[in-house]
Amino acid sequence: MSTEARDTAPTETPEDRYLAVQRSPEFAQLRKALRGFVFPMTVAFFVWYALYVILSAYARDFMSIRIGDSHINVALIFGLLQFVTTFLIAWLYARYASRRVDPLADKIHEELGEVPSADGPRG
């Protein structure tokens, strides 16, 4: 964030402040840190889930292969793996967010302070 923006704070409108922050390299870094994780991860879990649904529809022979001589088959394992990956992605995201995203967000929030909304309280 540019220090000039803060020095001229009394005369500038909240709109300018938000635009200045949005254009700052720190904010670009924050946006990149968040999107760099959540977008690829969303694509990954969606493709993985879609694969499961498509296999359930079109690869019945594969899904019905039994593991050894038990009644547990590929379909069940595949389904349970969806649980495993969901838990895993949730855990990875929590770890990533608290290490990489939160510190950047806190820093910008601190520098920015509480800016009143451009046209009074929203919502």
Place this chain on the structure above:
Amino acid sequence: MPTVLAAEATSSTARTLTIILFLVFVAVTLAITVWASRQTKTATDFYAGGRSFSGFQNGMAIGGDYMSAASFLGIAGIIALNGYDGFLYSIGFLVAWLVALLLVAELLRNSGRYTMADVLAFRMRQKPVRTAAAVSTITVSIFYLLAQMVGAGALVALLLGIKPGTTFMGMDAGAAKIATIVLVGALMIIYVTIGGMKGTTYVQIVKAFLLMTGALVMTILVLSVFKFNLSSLLGDAAQSSGKGEAFLEPGLRYGVEVANNATQTFYNKMDLLSLGIALVLGTAGLPHILIRFYTVPTARAARKSVLWAIGIIGTFYLFTLALGFGAAALVGSEAITAQDKAGNTAAPQLAQELGRRFLGGETGGATLLAIIAAVAFATILAVVAGLTLASSSSLAHDFYANVVKDGKASERQEVNVARISALAIGAIAILLSIFAQNLNVAFLVALAFAVAASGNLPAILYSLFWKRFNTSGATWAIYGGLISAVVLVFFSPVVSGSATAMFSKSDWQWFPLNNPGLISIPFGFFCGWLGTIISKERDDAKYAELEVRSLTGSGAH
């Protein structure tokens, strides 16, 4: 006829016990509601529980809000009768939470205040967007509400053991159903109007605890019958289903392969894909789930609550696997369908069987049945309260305060309108449920999910991530998704032109799939894009404010 007498004695013991336990739950939750009402002073208290809940508490409440009768009774029933295919619901309902966790929860918490529309209308013209959001919120919530209340009505006759021709406290099965719907409706109105979000949240926390405990105990008992050998549970389930190994594989209910009919087989498989996509994308667009993120103080607490919710809900769906296959193995599909064709009583029947085995005799069976039946009623109550709250909040905050009153209503006026709305929506839901008793519950839930995924989700994602998005795009996305989902369902085999349709004797069906998601979700996203680019409106400064606030938490309420 000693067995018949014994069975009747059982049903009367179970019935009395169910009623007592249910009354205990009602008494406890009403006490909490009255206590919560004393803590409810501001609009933030009423709409968002004063943002005072911890991540864990809200995670439990999300579980209580999300794990509906459709999850508990419905999924266990589908697995018990159709085997593996019921598992698809569990997986879709769980994976869906990643959309909420990664893309929606924290950003929504940072930029909104009370309702879903707060985020959608943030940088738009308030009136058109809030009106659209209120229409969609109320539509989704009412469909979902009807499903729960119709389900409650259907269940009560079965759980209280009122068979055709017999009466209970002077009521036959039809009268008992209506009495249940009115009772459930009246309780949810009381929870919401008196307790607001605080009262509702505690009801949901208590219910989540009861449901998790009940399902855990049943799962352990089922597994112990099979000496904790999953394979032998599955083997017995497959054998007693009469369908062999096919019972453990996909394809008995969804994506059914019809011999010598390639077209129908193709449609069935498309329908499976459509259901799959609607399940995974619907959750993050359900208004009653979204407003739960406002009950915690920060975005980080919202993240924590989703993490807890994923853990709780995921564990619960693993339990349903054991309950469904356990019911297939220990109760058997014949006994289940004799009680309820759709299999909705599989879980309570399993409880009765487990009670017989572990607690001893018919009394044991009656005891466990009564406990699980009471838990099922608690489940329904907590979910309908959440839905009533979501729709009345939207009606009061979005429509009354921001459209009718131009944002100039006082907090007190707004909350009063919210309370009156809850009463009105509750009354309408009771009336509709009485007339809609023959509607298929699964159809109502599928419709709610399809509308949420087709209308709400595109609008939310574009709002949060697309700079160019504008008023026209938001209204197009919501109405486009909403209307396409409803129209496609209206012309689907669910409504007419099939043996299981709502109007099985008429035929105006031309859309081949039961679930509209495959078409209506992409259509909703397309409408949002098209509506945006044909309008010149663009407010970069407002997007800067939304983006900075949603990512940093600056200016969050």
